[in-house]
Each structure stands twice: as C-alpha cells, then as structure tokens.
Amino acid sequence: MSENILSIDTVSFDEEKKALAIIDQTKLPGKVEILHLTRQEDIFEAIRLLRVRGAPAIGVAAAIGVYLAALDIGEKDYGGFYARFKKAKEYLDSSRPTAVNLSWALNRMERVVLAHKGENPAAIKKFLHDEALDIRDEDVRVCRAIGENGLSLVSDGDGILTHCNAGQLAAVKYGTALAPVHLGRERGMNFRVFCDETRPLLQGARLSAFEMAAAGVDTTVICDNMAGVVMKNGWVNACFVGCDRVAANGDTANKIGTSCVAILAKHYGIPFYVCAPTSTIDMSVKEGKDIVIEERGAEEVTEMWYRERMAPDAVKVFNPAFDVTDNSLITAIVTEFGVARAPYAECFRNMGDFSRFPAENALFQSGEKSTLK
Numbered sequence: 134m135s136e137n138i139l140s141i142d143t144v145s146f147d148e149e150k151k152a153l154a155i156i157d158q159t160k161l162p163g164k165v166e167i168l169h170l171t172r173q174e175d176i177f178e179a180i181r182l183l184r185v186r187g188a189p190a191i192g193v194a195a196a197i198g199v200y201l202a203a204l205d206i207g208e209k210d211y212g213g214f215y216a217r218f219k220k221a222k223e224y225l226d227s228s229r230p231t232a233v234n235l236s237w238a239l240n241r242m243e244r245v246v247l248a249h250k251g252e253n254p255a256a257i258k259k260f261l262h263d264e265a266l267d268i269r270d271e272d273v274r275v276c277r278a279i280g281e282n283g284l285s286l287v288s289d290g291d292g293i294l295t296h297c298n299a300g301q302l303a304a305v306k307y308g309t310a311l312a313p314v315h316l317g318r319e320r321g322m323n324f325r326v327f328c329d330e331t332r333p334l335l336q337g338a339r340l341s342a343f344e345m346a347a348a349g350v351d352t353t354v355i356c357d358n359m360a361g362v363v364m365k366n367g368w369v370n371a372c373f374v375g376c377d378r379v380a381a382n383g384d385t386a387n388k389i390g391t392s393c394v395a396i397l398a399k400h401y402g403i404p405f406y407v408c409a410p411t412s413t414i415d416m417s418v419k420e421g422k423d424i425v426i427e428e429r430g431a432e433e434v435t436e437m438w439y440r441e442r443m444a445p446d447a448v449k450v451f452n453p454a455f456d457v458t459d460n461s462l463i464t465a466i467v468t469e470f471g472v473a474r475a476p477y478a479e480c481f482r483n484m485g486d487f488s489r490f491p492a493e494n495a496l497f498q499s500g501e502k503s504t505l506k
C-alpha cells in the first residue's frame with residue numbers, strides 16, 4: 134500500500150462489512166495492513182496484542198466492538214438483551230487494565246442501553262451505533278483541541294522529545310502528544326522531533342517515527358537511554374507525552390519509561406507536558422499508586438525483535454507496560470479544554486463533569502481559570 138499512513142483511519146467502522154476496521158500496528162512500519170474484525174474474540178485479541186493501541190484508540194475500538202456484540206444479540210426482550218450486552222461489555226473491558234478510556238467508552242455505551250430501559254432492542258442497537266460513531270468523531274475534535282492548546286506552548290523550530298506513540302496511531306486522528314506537531318505542520322511550522330524508541334515494544338521507533346516522517350517532520354529516533362544526552366546537548370525545548378490514566382492529584386500513568394524522561398527533563402530544566410483528553414482523567418483514583426499497571430509477557434523483553442533469545446533462560450523478567458509520573462515532575466497537563474497546572478485536583482474539579490463533556494463546549498465554562506494558562 135503506497136498511501137500515506139496519515140490518510141488512513143487508525144480505527145473506524147466499516148458500515149458495509151459491519152466490522153471494526155483497524156490498522157494492524159504490530160505490522161508497522163514494514164507493512165500497512167487493515168484488519169476487519171467482527172468476532173468479539175478477535176476484537177479482544179486485537180486490543181490485548183496491541184494491534185490497536187493507545188488510550189483513545191482502544192476506547193473507540195471497544196465502543197465499536199461492543200456495538201458489534203449488540204448486533205449479534207438475538208434476545209427480543211430488554212432484560213435478556215441487557216444481560217448479554219453487559220457480559221460483552223465486561224469481556225472487552227478486561228482486555229487491558231491501565232488505559233481508562235477503555236472503560237470510559239464502554240460505560241458510555243452502557244449508559245445508552247440504560248437510558249432506553251424497557252425499549253425494543255432493535256431500536257437500542259441503532260442508538261448504540263450512533264453513540265459509537267459519536268465517540269469516534271468526538272475523539273477527532275478533542276485531539277485537535279489538545280493540539281491547539283499544546284501548540285501555544287511551543288515555537289516554530291523547537292526540538293520536541295516524545296516517548297511511546299501518542300500520535301494519530303494512538304487515536305483516530307492527530308493523537309494527543311503529537312497533535313501539536315501535526316497541527317503545526319498544517320500551518321507550515323517545523324519542529325525537530327526526537328522519538329524515544331520505547332523498549333520493549335518500540336512504539337516510538339516503529340510508530341511515532343513512522344508517523345512523524347509521514348508528516349514531513351524532521352525526525353530522529355533515539356534509544357531510551359539517549360534522552361539525557363539529547364537534553365544535555367540543548368536539542369530539546371519541550372517534552373510531550375501522552376497518558377493512559379491521570380489520577381485526581383495529577384499523577385499520570387503512561388508507557389514505561391515516561392517517568393525517567395520526566396526526571397531527566399526536571400534535571401535539565403526542560404518543560405514536561407502530558408497531553409490527555411479529559412476522558413483519561415480518572416477522579417475515582419486519588420493518587421498514581423492506586424492505578425493498576427499492566428504487566429506483560431517476559432518474551433517481549435527477552436525474545437521479541439531478536440533473532441535469538443538474548444537473556445539467559447534462568448533469569449526472572451519484570452515487564453510493567455506503564456509507569457507513573459509524579460505530578461511534581463509535570464509542568465502542565467494539556468487537555469481539550471485548556472492547559473491544567475498544579476494543584477491539579479482543584480484544576481480538574483473546575484473542569485466539571487469530564488465524562489459527559491461534548492467536545493465542542495467552550496473551555497472551562499465555569500470561568501474558574503486561575504490555574505489555567
């Protein structure tokens with residue numbers, strides 16, 4: 134396929150095939166392959182194996198996935214329909230634990246079913262279709278707004294360091310951490326982007342670098358342990374990363390290694406920005422230590438990407454997929470509604486009810502902008 138990766142939807146719904154359509158990210162950058170998935174087991178596996186990944190993208194995939202599950206439910210009475218819907222929802226929700234967008238999107242879908250209690254399942258399926266597509270479309274608007282707010286923090290020509298992939302491939306379009314770069318490109322701005330390779334699954338080298346190069350950005354891939362040198366050399370003006378769950382106090386879970394970048398950035402006096410749609414803020418979790426961190430298979434560390442296993446057989450492997458960056462290391466959290474700064478809990482509360490925000494709402498309508506840029 135010679136098409137530019139940016140012109141292909143990361144996640145979409147194929148109306149004709151009645152299927153979830155995703156770019157298989159495990160094949161990138163070597164091969165651009167679109168998968169059409171209809172079976173729940175395949176959708177679960179696609180999320181679990183990171184064929185579709187990144188917090189916003191898995192939320193959208195799960196919303197479409199649970200709609201497809203609903204289509205297959207034959208029960209004609211509301212009670213029977215809801216029981217089977219709930220089971221399908223819980224199944225998809227168990228595919229990955231850390232990114233809150235997954236349960237956020239599935240809860241939104243469930244609320245549609247509950248709002249039509251007692252009604253005909255055939256009619257409810259139509260509402261579920263529309264909600265899934267709304268979640269998808271909203272993601273584009275939200276990410277663009279994050280890009281707009283993030284862009285206000287950088288200048289043309291800046292060096293930006295990013296970790297993992299929180300770009301278009303992690304969302305429907307634009308992404309979060311890379312949205313300012315995409316938006317800047319649309320406006321003729323040039324950035325120098327340093328992509329941490331992001332061991333062990335190499336989302337930085339395989340995905341962010343691919344996406345940035347496709348956007349015509351000056352892109353440099355570095356191993357994770359080179360970030361310090363690049364910062365010391367004065368090549369980085371700002372760090373932009375995404376996140377999977379933000380606790381009420383602003384502690385942030387993101388791809389393993391993110392906290393190391395934050396510590397380095399603090400040492401070198403470089404601003405460290407976390408970009409997050411408000412759907413990623415989980416006010417039910419007080420602090421980062423309460424965020425469930427996914428642990429993945431040992432083979433990702435010892436075997437993947439190597440011709441032969443590179444660690445002795447007799448060793449243990451620790452493979453947490455995420456780590457938590459303490460809020461004290463974060464310069465600001467860039468959301469679709471504005472740039473939040475410490476104290477985060479207060480700032481988030483001023484944003485209101487995140488789970489119901491239509492993206493087109495004005496920024497922080499309450500007018501409590503004291504902690505916002």
Ligand code: MRU
Binds near residue numbers: 186232
């Ligand atoms: O394991 P992954 O590839 O799903 O991890 C993705 C990340 O850590 C991203 O930075 C995060 O989901 C934000 S995506 C906008």
